[in-house]
Amino acid sequence: MKKTQEINKITGLYKIVGGLVATVVLIMGTFSVTYAREATGKCTQVSIPEADDDINSIGADMPYIRFDSCEAKLGGGAELKSSYTWDLEEIASQASNQTYINLPSEGAYAEWTIDTCGNGVTMRFTMPDTVDGMGQDGSVDVYVNGSKVKNIDLTSYYMWQYMDGSPKDAPGEGTACFAFDEVHFLLQERLESGDRIRIQSSGAYGLTYGVDFIEIEEVEEPIKQPKNSYSVADYGAIADDGEDDYVAIKACVAAADKDGKNVYIPAGTYHINQIWSLEAKDMTITGAGIWYTNIQFTNDKAQSGGIAGVGNGKINNIEFCNMYINSNLRSRYEEQAIYKCFMGTYGDDTYIHDIWEEHFECGFWIADYEQPVDYTENLRIANCRIRNNFADGVNFCQGTSNSVVYNCSIRNNGDDGLAVWNNDYLKVKDSKNNRFCYNTIDLTWRAGAIAIYGGDGHEIYNNYIRDSFMASGIHLNTTFSGYKFTNTQNIHFANNIIISSGTSNESWGNELGAVDVIGNVKNITFDNTYIYNAQHDGVRVGDNVTKIVFNDLYIYGAGVDGKRPDKISVAHRGAAVMNFGGNAMVTVNKMYLRNIANTNVNFLIKEEGIQLNDQIEEGNIGYQIPPYPNAEALEEENVEPLVVDGVDVSPDNCEIPDIVVIDVKWEPEIVAEGDSIVFSAVITNQGNCATPVGTINGAQFQVDGVCVVWSDTDKTSIKPGESVTITANSGPVGTDVWSAELGEHEITVWVNDTARYGESDMENNKLSKKMNVLTVEEKTQLESGDSQMTENTTENVNSEKSEESDNNIDSKRYDFLGVLVVIIIIIIIIVGVAIIYRQKHSS
Numbered sequence: 001m002k003k004t005q006e007i008n009k010i011t012g013l014y015k016i017v018g019g020l021v022a023t024v025v026l027i028m029g030t031f032s033v034t035y036a037r038e039a040t041g042k043c044t045q046v047s048i049p050e051a052d053d054d055i056n057s058i059g060a061d062m063p064y065i066r067f068d069s070c071e072a073k074l075g076g077g078a079e080l081k082s083s084y085t086w087d088l089e090e091i092a093s094q095a096s097n098q099t100y101i102n103l104p105s106e107g108a109y110a111e112w113t114i115d116t117c118g119n120g121v122t123m124r125f126t127m128p129d130t131v132d133g134m135g136q137d138g139s140v141d142v143y144v145n146g147s148k149v150k151n152i153d154l155t156s157y158y159m160w161q162y163m164d165g166s167p168k169d170a171p172g173e174g175t176a177c178f179a180f181d182e183v184h185f186l187l188q189e190r191l192e193s194g195d196r197i198r199i200q201s202s203g204a205y206g207l208t209y210g211v212d213f214i215e216i217e218e219v220e221e222p223i224k225q226p227k228n229s230y231s232v233a234d235y236g237a238i239a240d241d242g243e244d245d246y247v248a249i250k251a252c253v254a255a256a257d258k259d260g261k262n263v264y265i266p267a268g269t270y271h272i273n274q275i276w277s278l279e280a281k282d283m284t285i286t287g288a289g290i291w292y293t294n295i296q297f298t299n300d301k302a303q304s305g306g307i308a309g310v311g312n313g314k315i316n317n318i319e320f321c322n323m324y325i326n327s328n329l330r331s332r333y334e335e336q337a338i339y340k341c342f343m344g345t346y347g348d349d350t351y352i353h354d355i356w357e358e359h360f361e362c363g364f365w366i367a368d369y370e371q372p373v374d375y376t377e378n379l380r381i382a383n384c385r386i387r388n389n390f391a392d393g394v395n396f397c398q399g400t401s402n403s404v405v406y407n408c409s410i411r412n413n414g415d416d417g418l419a420v421w422n423n424d425y426l427k428v429k430d431s432k433n434n435r436f437c438y439n440t441i442d443l444t445w446r447a448g449a450i451a452i453y454g455g456d457g458h459e460i461y462n463n464y465i466r467d468s469f470m471a472s473g474i475h476l477n478t479t480f481s482g483y484k485f486t487n488t489q490n491i492h493f494a495n496n497i498i499i500s501s502g503t504s505n506e507s508w509g510n511e512l513g514a515v516d517v518i519g520n521v522k523n524i525t526f527d528n529t530y531i532y533n534a535q536h537d538g539v540r541v542g543d544n545v546t547k548i549v550f551n552d553l554y555i556y557g558a559g560v561d562g563k564r565p566d567k568i569s570v571a572h573r574g575a576a577v578m579n580f581g582g583n584a585m586v587t588v589n590k591m592y593l594r595n596i597a598n599t600n601v602n603f604l605i606k607e608e609g610i611q612l613n614d615q616i617e618e619g620n621i622g623y624q625i626p627p628y629p630n631a632e633a634l635e636e637e638n639v640e641p642l643v644v645d646g647v648d649v650s651p652d653n654c655e656i657p658d659i660v661v662i663d664v665k666w667e668p669e670i671v672a673e674g675d676s677i678v679f680s681a682v683i684t685n686q687g688n689c690a691t692p693v694g695t696i697n698g699a700q701f702q703v704d705g706v707c708v709v710w711s712d713t714d715k716t717s718i719k720p721g722e723s724v725t726i727t728a729n730s731g732p733v734g735t736d737v738w739s740a741e742l743g744e745h746e747i748t749v750w751v752n753d754t755a756r757y758g759e760s761d762m763e764n765n766k767l768s769k770k771m772n773v774l775t776v777e778e779k780t781q782l783e784s785g786d787s788q789m790t791e792n793t794t795e796n797v798n799s800e801k802s803e804e805s806d807n808n809i810d811s812k813r814y815d816f817l818g819v820l821v822v823i824i825i826i827i828i829i830i831v832g833v834a835i836i837y838r839q840k841h842s843s
Contacts, residue, residue, distance in 0.1 A: 046351060046380050048406050048437065051461035051494045053528055058497050059464030059629035060407045060440040064122065064217035066631035067112045069101045072211075076107035076200070081210070086469070086535050086561050088505065091126055091210065094179045094445060094469045096628075098500070100126065100212045103140070106203025110211050111143075115193050115632070120219040120291055122184040123152070123199065124212035124412075129160040133170030134330065138207045143198035144191065151202070152185055154209070157330060158359045161390065161414060163446065163470070163507035165712075165754060169331045175470065175507065177445045178414060180212055181388055182358070186291060191216060215630075222267045222288035223322055229262035229284070230255055232270070239268020244298070246272045253280055265323060267292035273299050276307045278344075279314040287323030290356040290385070295325045302333040306360060309344035311374035316347030325357040332390045334732060337361040341389075345374045352381050358388040363413070367398035373428050379403035391415035393441070399428040403435075410441040416451040417441040417465075420458055423482040430483045431455035440629055442466040446507055448475035448516065449498075452491060454484040461494040464629055470506040473498030473531070478519030478763075479753075481705050485522050494527040497626055504536045504565040504574075508754040509695075511565050513540030513578065514558075517586075520763060522546040526553065532625045533557040533639065536565070536574040537603070538596075541610075543582040543762050550588040556623045557639060559597025566692070569758040570654045575603035579610055581656055581760035587611045594618045595642035605654045606760075620644065658687030658760045659697070661767035662723065664749045671771060672779035676737040679709055681749040681767070684723040691718045692757050701728055701738070702748040708738040710753075726751075740773045747771050 069080060082099045083092035092098050101110040127138050135157035142150040159181045161167045164174030191197060199211050225231055233239075235255070236248035249270065256263045262284040272295065287293025297305035305327050309315045329339050341360040342352065345368040357363055363386035368374045379400070386393040386408055393410040396403055396419070410417040418441060422431040432455055441449040441463060449465040450473070452458060465473040474493065478484045502514040514534040517524065518541065529550060531538045538555035541548065559574020566572075569580040575598035577588065584606070591612060593601065601617065604610055625637045663682040668675060679701040685691060697718065700710040709731035716724050729736045748768040755762065774782070 046382060048380075048404050048435065051437070051459070053495050055495070055497070055530070055626060057438075058462045058495055058626070060409055060438055062409055062440070062630050064118070064120070064215040064630055065114075065116045066213050066215045066628060067114065068096055068213045068631065069099045069110065069211065070097060071632060072101060072110040072112050074101060074110055076109050077105055078103050078108040078110055084560075085563070086503065088175045088470070091179045094177070094443065095212045096124070096443065096467055098467070100180075100210045103199075103201040103209040103211065105208075106201055109143075109198050109200035111196055111198040112214065113194065113196050114191060114216060116216055117190060117192055118216040118218045119187045119190045120184065120217045121187060121197070122182055122215040124180050124182050124214075125154060126159075126180045126210035126212070127154055127156045127207055129156055129171060129176075131171060133160065133168075135159060136207070137205065138209065139202065139204040140209055141200045141202050142185075142187075143200060144187070144189070145196050149187060149189070150185065152183060154183060156181070158388065161332075165508050166335065167332050167390070167414065177469070177507075178390075178412070180412060180443070182412075184291075186219060219291045220289075222292040223286065224288075225264040225266070226262060226284070226286065229264045230259075231264045231266060233266055237265075237270055239266060239270060243271065244273045245270040246274060246276065249276070253278070253283075253285065256283060257281060262286070265293050265295075269294040269296050271296050271298050272305070273297075274304055278307055278309050280318050281314075281316045281347075282318070284319040284321070286319070286321050289322050290324050290354055293323040295323055297325075297327045297329075300328045300330055302336060303338045305329060306340045307342050309342075309346040309376075311345040311347075311368050311370070313347075313374065315345070315350075317349040318346065319351045319353075321352065321354045323355060325355060327359045329359060329361060329390070332361060335391075336732075337390070340365045342366070344368065345376045346379055347374065348377045350376070350379050352379070353383045356385040356387075358385075360389050362392040362395060362415075363389050363410075364394040365392065366394075366396050366400045366403070367423070369398065369425065371426055373399065373426055375429070376400045377402050380406065381408065382406045384408045385411075386413070387411040389413045392419055393417040395419040395421055396431060396434050397421045397423050398425065399431055401429075401432045401434060405436050406438055408439045410439055410449075412443045412445065414446050416447045417444045417449040419451040420453060420455055421480060421482060422454040422484070423480070430487050431458075433457040435459045435461075436463060438462045440464045440466075442628075443469065444471045445469040446471055448472040448512075449501065450474045452476050453478070453480055454482055454486070454488065456488045456491065458491045459494075460492070461496065463496045464626075465497065465501060466499040466628065468501035468503070470503050471501065472503070472512040472516040473501035473514045475512065475516040476519075476521045476524065477516070478521060485520060488523045490523050490525060492525050492527070493529065496528075497530045497532070498534075499532045499625055500535065502535045502537060502540075502574075504561055504563040508756060510755050511536055511540065511569060513537040515539045517545050517548055518542045518762070520544050520546075521548065524548050526550045528552050529554065530626070531555045531558070532623070533560045534574060535561045536563070537578040538574070538576045540578045540580070541584045541586050542580040542758075543584065545582075546585045548584075548586045550586075551590065553588055553591045555591065555593050555596070557595040557642065560595070560642070562597065570605060570649075570651065570656065572603050572651070573597040573648055575600060577602045577604070577610070577612065579604045579606055580758045581605050582762070583609060585609045588613060588615075590614045590616070592616045592618060594623055595620050595639070597642065597644055599644060599646075599648045600650060603648075603651045605651045605656065655689035656687055656758060656760045657685050657689050657691045657718070657720070658764070659683055659685055659691065659718070659751050660764050661699075661749050661751050664701075664747055664767055664769050666747070666771065670779055670782060671740050671773045672776045673740055673742040673773055674776070675740045677740050678728060678737055679747070679749070680725055680727040681711075681751065682723055682725050683718070683751050685718040685720050687760055688720055690720065691716075693717045695757050697724065697726055697751065698754055698756055699726055699749055699751040700753045702750065703738060703745050705746075705748070707732060709736055742773050742775065745771045745773065
């Protein structure tokens with residue numbers, strides 16, 4: 001399950017389950033990015049520009065130029081592969097612009113004539129996996145102006161994840177994702193405008209290779225050691241020797257922290273075989289540049305790599321910059337890898353910039369999971385390349401606030417590209433006032449490019465989102481635990497471009513809009529949202545979303561994949577705005593539409609609560625997609641008019657199921673510590689349509705908010721009014737039972753937790769019940785007492801009845817005697833009074 005977090009403490013670190021320095025100058029409401037060569041030394045020196053409604057300002061300003069597959073000259077049997085229907089089985093669906101160049105044999109090549117200069121090349125490539133999922137090595141050749149200049153080693157070791165809901169490492173069940181990876185290299189001689197650069201297969205290892213694009217940039221000389229700094233080389237770190245350098249690096253940082261110095265890591269590759277526990281204050285740690293200083297984590301095991309800010313007041317106001325960081329991680333380890341590039345907490349005013357990281361579980365997961373909780377405040381992540389990770393690019397969690405991701409390339413990540421998750425573990429404070437701005441987020445292959453799960457005051461603006469695979473562009477929901485949107489007054493999105501995003505079938509079988517807002521989300525404003533070529537619906541809403549406002553919404557192309565999915569809603573081609581049911585309250589002020597596949601234009605299963613003001617239908621006419629930042633413009637950016645065949649069914653009177661939990665059970669009923677508990681749930685369909693035939697009625701069983709087991713085998717088509725019982729059959733650690741822990745617990749069952757099919761209301765899918773786990777002795781005594789009570793029941797009842805009968809007789813006897821005594825006393829009193837009266841009158 002995504003974002004289920006196991007919290008532990010390891011060796012003082014937090015176990016979390018669940019080139020160039022840029023100086024930013026804000027001038028007269030606009031901004032420019034100047035690439036400098038030295039660290040700034042202070043986070044507070046970084047100015048983050050405000051939102052700008054100039055469409056040309058959207059996206060990250062990076063120092064390279066991209067040359068896509070569509071621009072290349074092909075030869076030697078090379079062929080251009082494409083997939084404009086986003087077929088899950090076609091590799092091209094995961095490529096930029098849904099095209100790549102296939103190099104099937106020796107001599108096949110792709111060649112670009114460039115109109116820029118540079119000596120640094122990044123190539124996005126694909127090559128096959130192996131049957132065991134461990135990947136294999138390969139190589140291609142590089143030619144410049146017809147002469148071979150370099151052989152480039154490639155590997156599919158990091159690539160390929162198989163999604164059947166949760167990720168798997170080896171081929172088998174599920175959709176093959178992470179089909180592309182990257183390699184970057186320096187050329188000895190600088191490329192000039194007009195030069196030809198060729199990527200050619202040498203036939204190495206008999207493999208078929210593929211190239212998506214190349215990027216070319218000017219790489220300057222290495223950054224020299226700054227003044228007032230210690231070098232890790234002086235503490236025993238030796239570059240490129242293949243030996244572990246952690247002790248030397250740790251010693252250098254400790255000495256610098258003690259003496260008020262900074263740290264320099266010279267050019268070369270340094271190896272670390274464990275988690276880097278980082279403790280430092282008021283310090284700059286800099287490399288020689290992202291093309292020169294390489295930190296290579298060498299351990300492939302879970303919990304064995306990445307940089308962790310330790311918290312406990314031991315880290316604050318650091319600057320970390322100018323290096324490339326790679327891992328040796330191959331697996332998410334059932335989503336328990338705990339192997340993030342940056343994790344833990346970083347105190348106040350930390351500035352992380354000009355970092356090129358890839359192949360980690362996540363790029364940045366900023367959170368503290370131990371009491372007393374340390375919070376990260378005013379963190380700045382800028383000018384970074386956050387790429388090719390198994391899960392999130394950046395996640396601000398556990399109360400992280402007032403922090404920013406700015407001017408970054410977030411590419412090819414296997415979960416949310418940028419996320420705020422306001423979890424409430426350890427009763428941390430809510431997350432507030434985070435910003436994601438001027439970033440380019442592309443080729444996300446799960447979940448969403450940008451995800452907000454709650455909090456308040458966040459601003460998300462001027463981001464360029466493109467080419468999502470099985471993912472939305474922007475999504476908001478209340479799927480995960482935490483404060484969610486309880487404290488939300490306003491979250492603001494502005495000036496965001498979303499291209500070729502959303503999906504008709506993501507990893508759990510869901511549909512997702514290019515903008516997807518479901519659950520109990522509230523108080524969200526979208527200004528100037530540009531959606532181009534939405535694979536399915538442009539905007540999808542549902543459940544109980546409230547006060548969602550779109551101002552100036554442009555949807556140029558929806559339903560371009562041509563599909564009519566029906567797994568979680570009524571079958572339909574993609575529409576501009578889709579409401580699948582519930583009590584959504586959404587207002588759209590000015591909506592500009594072109595090339596909408598669904599002939600209804602909008603597909604509103606429930607129209608009440610959806611206000612569409614000033615809808616401007618411009619017809620099925622062509623348009624131009626805003627080009628990728630820092631790329632040569634493609635002719636294919638001009639979109640032709642959409643041809644729509646046939647008429648779509650009206651959404652009026654649509655039938656849809658609604659599944660609720662009416663009971664949660666467990667065996668044994670009396671629970672002692674250590675018992676293996678089997679959970680089950682009784683669910684019923686209170687909707688007006690049966691659940692889809694052949695679709696799993698899944699559920700997860702939580703103990704105190706943490707998923708411990710789940711059920712994912714029942715495929716009963718539940719008719720309206722019908723109930724079924726589903727039983728746990730597996731779980732996060734591969735077992736179908738929970739080992740009971742002493743104390744009182746809250747047991748929650750969540751049915752249809754991964755939304756395998758749509759419902760009219762998905763906020764009524766949970767039920768909770770208390771469980772008291774006894775000691776073994778207490779359970780034995782209780783069961784023994786119950787047995788004795790059973791044996792003596794008849795005797796006790798008869799005895800009680802006999803005693804009750806005797807008591808009734810005695811009670812009646814005592815009542816009669818009492819009345820008789822009272823009568824006698826009254827008679828005596830009357831006789832006495834009469835005697836006294838006579839005596840007085842006689843005298």
